[in-house]
Amino acid sequence: MLVPLVAVLLAALAGCGTPAPEKERPLVLATFTVIADIARNVAGEHLDVESITKVGAEIHGYEPTPGDLRRAAGADLIIDNGLGLEAWFEQFLQDVDAPRVTVSDGVEPIDIAADAYAGRPNPHAWMSPLNVEIYVDNLVAAFSELDPQHAADYAANGEAYAGELRTVHDELVADLHTLPADARALVTCEGAFSYLTRDTGLTEIYIWPVNAEQQATPQQIAGVIDAVEADDIPAVFCESTVSDRPMQQVVEATGAAYGGVLYVDSLSEADGPVPTYLDLLRYNARTITAALTGSDG
Structure with a gap:
């Protein structure tokens, strides 16, 4: 009887030394990299985003x-x-049972003023860190419902991140406030900066209002050329996810400098210039200020 008993005891001891496999963390899918990064700051260690x-x-x-x-x-x-x-999103969800949260709920939208999109809300609300505080509130609520056990942590993470957002907002306003009165216009390919220009007192000029399949029309390019020449705007920009060819036509026609790439709809790789959302905001502010003032940044 001793041998079987010893075997049972050894097996029990061995089992005690082997930790049970940890339960996988809930999986949260965000539609694009910027929103995913914001969500990770709220989720902390409890969710895979x-x-x-x-x-x-x-x-x-x-x-x-x-x-x-x-x-x-x-x-x-x-x-x-x-x-x-996300024009594709509703169809994407047709065969998906997972719950959904729209992080912009509660944001006061700025309507697009021109072209075929006139009257529709400008979707780029995250370009204002003040709006992203609303995103954070929505994420805290959604994560707390998904994982009530860690609701206090989500609330604490959200509060800490909101503090960072307010700091970055103040930095943006201070940095862009240094632009002289005759250089306070932001000319871009897409009209993705309405919320940023509202927060910082800049004038927004763009070739097209929302990225779409069609290329910029000659009329759109001509309108931006006229605006750049009329106000003697020193530099123009384009976004990282689209071709800058239309804006290069503006550069050739006006003599304005090409101020560089701005980031809106996507972060960069981890070793790139904007691996996080807060980096994106700071990088854009530095790039805009350097180009419009003629400094080295």
Whole structure:
């Protein structure tokens, strides 16, 4: 009897020394990299947050892959920006049972003023860190409902991140306030900066209001050329996810400098200039200020 008893005891002791496998963390899918980064700051260590789209992807006209659908089928929560940004999203959700949260709910939208999109909300509300405080509140509520056990942590993470957002907002206002009165115009390919220009007192000029399949029209380019020449605007910009060829036509016609690439719809890779949302805001402010003042940044 001793041998079987010893065997049982040894097996029990061995079992005590082997930790039980940890339960996988709930999976949260965000529609694009910027929203995923914001969500990770709220989620902390309790949730796995991934982006459906990869770095550099154009979010407006994205076409989901079968792999995206498989990931969504296993997700515990899906988060989108809303305000008409993800034109593909409603169809994407048709065969997905995961709950959804739209992080822009509660944001006061700025309507697009021109072209075929006139009257629709400008979807780029995250370009204002003040708006992203609302995003954070929505994420805290959604994560707390998904995982009530860690609700206090989500609230604390959200409060800490909101403090960082307010700091960055103050930095943006201070940095862009240094622009002289005759250089307080932001000329870009897409009209993605309405919320930023509202916060910082700049004038927004763009070639097209929202990224779409069609290229910029000659009329759109001519209108920006006229505006740059009329106000003698020293520099113009374009976004990382679209071709800058139309804006280079503006540069050639006006003599304005090409001020560089701005980031809106996507972060960069981890070793790039904007690996996080807060980096994106700071990088854009430095790039805009340096180009419009003629400094080295």
